[in-house]
Amino acid sequence: MGILLRDVALTYLPGTPMSREVLSCIDLELEAGEILCLVGRTGAGKSTLVHIMGGLLPATCGEMALDGKSLDGRGGMRALRSAVGVLMQSPERQLFAETVEKDVAFGPRNRGVRGEDLAAAVRGALASAGLDPEEYAFRPPFSLSGGEMRRAALAGVLAMRPRYLLMDEPSSGLDLPGRRLLYGILEKQREQGVGILLVTHDWDEVELLADRVAVLSQGRIPLQGEKEAVLAAAGELEAAGLRPPAMVAVLAELRRRGLVFPACLPSPAEAARLIDGALKGAGR
Ligand SMILES: Nc1ncnc2c1ncn2[C@@H]1O[C@H](COP(=O)(O)OP(=O)(O)O)[C@@H](O)[C@H]1O
Ligand SMILES: [Mg+2]
Numbered sequence: 001m002g003i004l005l006r007d008v009a010l011t012y013l014p015g016t017p018m019s020r021e022v023l024s025c026i027d028l029e030l031e032a033g034e035i036l037c038l039v040g041r042t043g044a045g046k047s048t049l050v051h052i053m054g055g056l057l058p059a060t061c062g063e064m065a066l067d068g069k070s071l072d073g074r075g076g077m078r079a080l081r082s083a084v085g086v087l088m089q090s091p092e093r094q095l096f097a098e099t100v101e102k103d104v105a106f107g108p109r110n111r112g113v114r115g116e117d118l119a120a121a122v123r124g125a126l127a128s129a130g131l132d133p134e135e136y137a138f139r140p141p142f143s144l145s146g147g148e149m150r151r152a153a154l155a156g157v158l159a160m161r162p163r164y165l166l167m168d169e170p171s172s173g174l175d176l177p178g179r180r181l182l183y184g185i186l187e188k189q190r191e192q193g194v195g196i197l198l199v200t201h202d203w204d205e206v207e208l209l210a211d212r213v214a215v216l217s218q219g220r221i222p223l224q225g226e227k228e229a230v231l232a233a234a235g236e237l238e239a240a241g242l243r244p245p246a247m248v249a250v251l252a253e254l255r256r257r258g259l260v261f262p263a264c265l266p267s268p269a270e271a272a273r274l275i276d277g278a279l280k281g282a283g284r
Contacts, residue, residue: 001032001067002195003053003084003164008062010048010219022048023219026062030164032195035186037206037227039199040216041241046199047089049216050166053197055080067163085162089169092149095141095156100126101133103141104155111160125159126152128188130181147178154185164195171205183209203245206231207265215240228264247271254278 010023023045030036030053040046051057052064055077064071066079088094097103101122108121123133129151136144141152150170157165167186171179186196186209200206206213206227213231214224217240223230230237234244234252251261251271259278266274 003030003080004063004065005029005053005059006063006065008052008059008064010045010052010057011060014060021219023052023059025220028214028221028224030195030197032163033190033193034211035190035196035198035209037198037200037210037213038216039201039206039213039242044216044240045219046216047168050086050088050168050197050199053080053164054084054086054166056086083162084164084166085157085160087154087157087165087167087170089172091153091157091170092141092146095149095153098140099138100131100141100144100152100155101137103152104159107156107160121159121161122155125155128158128185129155130185131155147174147181150174150178151181151185154182158189162194164197165189166197166199168199169201170198171200171202179205203231207245207267215242217241231265232263 005026005028008023008026008028009021011019011021013019026049028049038046038049048057052059058073058077064076064080066076066083069079071077071079095103097106104122104125105118108118113121122137126133126136131148131151136148136152141149144152154170171182174182183205186198190196198205198209210227212225213227214221215230215237222240223233223236231245232248234248237244245265247268248265254275255261259275261274261278
């Protein structure tokens with residue numbers, strides 16, 4: 001089960017003087033029930049990749065599959081759109097209806113859901129997105145805080161009950177409580193078997209949530225794998241234009257001074273234990 005990309009490439013405006021290859025040789029798999037973090041500097045092609053995986057933009061070439069079924073052309077994009085929910089960058093800008101309820105109902109209504117089924121879908125989606133339906137359903141979107149707007153937009157995505165969620169920098173601009181709420185929602189979706197691609201710039205977020213990490217750099221994926229291994233690959237992260245997590249830099253510096261640590265990235269508590277042990281071992 002998953003969304004599979006093999007040797008996918010994307011060229012904007014192919015065959016014109018403006019032609020620009022933005023993604024190439026993309027091999028990536030998003031599995032059900034995992035959080036895969038996608039990191040990369042601005043302009044690396046992250047949003048473009050999200051659009052391709054969400055069936056919103058056709059790849060120029062390459063192969064894709066959804067839950068083991070190979071995807072082709074328009075039918076393939078339709079299949080993706082029905083299985084995958086996409087929360088775009090700054091989704092609150094897309095809230096448009098007079099009330100939160102109407103906004104969240106838009107997707108399922110388009111699919112023909114009506115009456116009590118529709119009301120239940122909206123209530124369920126609002127609750128899943130951390131918004132009490134009693135309190136929020138009839139409020140106009142513009143009266144919400146930034147974090148609430150983000151969750152209302154997410155409710156609109158969840159109302160379609162997607163099997164996969166693609167989240168394009170969902171925590172940017174959120175304060176800590178807003179982020180914590182979002183993380184809780186993502187963890188719950190993962191528990192329910194939803195596969196989540198999370199685009200982020202925040203190493204703490206990666207540390208907290210990721211099962212695996214893929215690094216995108218100039219339209220390619222030079223590095224992907226288990227979180228601990230990717231976060232510890234300081235040289236490769238730097239080559240991709242990313243500053244490695246502070247913890248990795250500290251441990252690298254301690255290593256240079258002769259203290260021995262495992263290569264993977266420890267949690268803060270584990271790092272403190274390792275450093276304490278190493279200092280004691282060094283006779284200090
Ligand atoms: N519709 C488009 N037409 C032409 N170029 C585009 C288009 N959308 C994005 N690009 C270019 O593709 C590159 C990757 O953009 P994007 O996928 O938004 O990267 P990221 O999300 O990592 O910042 C950028 O250089 C951007 O200017
Ligand atoms: Mg982007």
